Amino acid sequence: MKSSTARLLTPLAGVLLTASLSIAQEGNKEVIAQEMEGHIFRPKQLQATPANVAQLTVPAGFTIHKFAEGLGKPRMMAVGANGSVYVTDREAGTVTLLQDKNKDGKAEVVKTVARRKNMHGITIRDNKLYLITVNEVYTAAIKPDGTLGSLQEIMKGLPDGGQHGNRTLHFGPDGMLYVSIGSTCNACKETSGESATMIQAKADGSRRRIYAKGLRNTIGFDWHPQTKELWGFDHGIDWLGDDEQKEELNRITDGADYGWPYVYADGKFEMHFDPQGMTHEEYARKTTKPVLLYDAHAAPMSMLFYTGSQFPADYRGDALVTMHGSWNRAKPSGYKIVRVRFEQGQPKQIEDFVTGFLTDNQRGQFARVCGLAQMPDGSLLVAEDATGVVYQVRYNPK
Structure with a gap:
């Protein structure tokens, strides 16, 4: 028998609130009790002013600037061979076409080219755009001017989204379509x-x-360009404390079980539920463990292996990941882009790539980074859904 009590409070921008959770499990001989303290803290929403953008920190030789703004809440992106950029807005249910025809680093074409409720994930293959809502997958032909033909439904009946309706999709090196479906x-x-x-x-x-x-919610995933192995960054469980559950970088293989909701990390037990027909220990032994862990509640979004030639050569084969930013933590984590360094196809460490979206002693923020896309010239686009900006990161050594 289990009992639990929790006090969950409504989050306020810039205000720290706490909640306590107590769980007791009764058996024939012992009682296991676990006490956890959770926090709600969302930095105050600020604007992407020139002064705020100017204080962003990037590695030496890199620059970052606004590629487009006023886009609502842009989430995921895909880029065509000619440099046309397609951006989804889940809240508005739109796909927006961005084009920088004069190559000045700013999109002068901003046009809505498709509409479907809860549009989120997006990818391109064979001059077709593929899009996913909560329950359906669509495809549309890309016209020479970058606009789209009519949307054609190719998959339906995906489970309802619940807490995690942010579906994403990509094509693997095997030509198959992969779709991430988060927990409800x-x-x-x-x-x-x-x-x-x-x-x-x-x-x-x-x-x-x-x-x-x-896999609780693996929004960001991609294939290593050399090994062709699939890697994904999974969101950890909330309300286990400031430092639990850490975000998990997984090598995702056919038939594997990554433990949610029963076990996480190196086999730690999630005490809310028991696996059916076995103990937590037995279940942990049959699951695949993460390869690297990252700050709890940072909320990984897009994951992209860099394959271009504009960045320094040692970036090729490394992954870039957007960390959307925490709410279930006393001190915010995330609100940045990180670089996952790979050596011989294996991830070795995670380091900051673009920081500074948190300001005012971490009590304010002007971006919650979401989508990543690589341009044909090797530059990087970053969408954020707090103030409606798409940024461009370039390498410009002097």
Whole structure:
């Protein structure tokens, strides 16, 4: 038998609130008690003023500037071979076309080219745009001017989103379509077998199957350009404390179970639920452990392996990841872009790449970074959904 009590308070910008959670488990011989303290803190929303943008920190030789602004709440991006940029806005349900025709580093074409409720994930293959809402996948032909043909549904009946309706999709080196489906909750026993999974299908949406499970919310994933292995950054469980659960970088393989909601990290137990028919220890032994861990509640979003030639050569084969930013932590984590250094196809360390979106002694922020996309020239685009800006990061050594 389990009992729990919790006091959850409404978050206020710039105000620190606390909540306590107590869980007791009764058995024949012992009682296991776990006390946890959670925090809610959201930095105050600021604007992306020239002064704020000017104080962003990038590695030596790099620059960052606004590529487009006033975009609402841009989330995920894809870039065509000719440099046309497509940006989704989940809240507005739109896809916006951005074009920098005169190559001055600022998009002069800003045009809505598609609409569907809860549009989020986006990718391009064979001059077709692929888009995903909560329950459906669509495709549309890309016209020579960058606009789109009509949307054609190729997959439907995906499980409801619940807490995590931010679906993403990409094509793997095998030509198959991979879709990340987050959990409907923070920690629970799902009713749909496709929730908290990575699914695989053919390009036309057929032959859909579960590729990997136990993934709470792996929004950002990509394939290493040399090894062709699939890597993804999973969101940890909330309300386990400021430093639990850490975000997990996983090598995602066919048939693997990554533990959610029962175990996490190196086999730690999530005490809300017991796995059916076995102990936590037994379940932990059959799950795949993360390769690297990152700050709890940082909220990894897009993950992109750099393959261009504009950045220094040692960036090729490393991953760049947006950290959207915490709310369930006393001191904020995330609100930055990080670089995951790989050596011989294996991740070795995580370091800051772009910082400074947090200001005022970490009590204010002017960006919550989301989407990443690599331009044909090797520069990097970064979308953020707090003030509606897409930034461009370039390497310009003097």
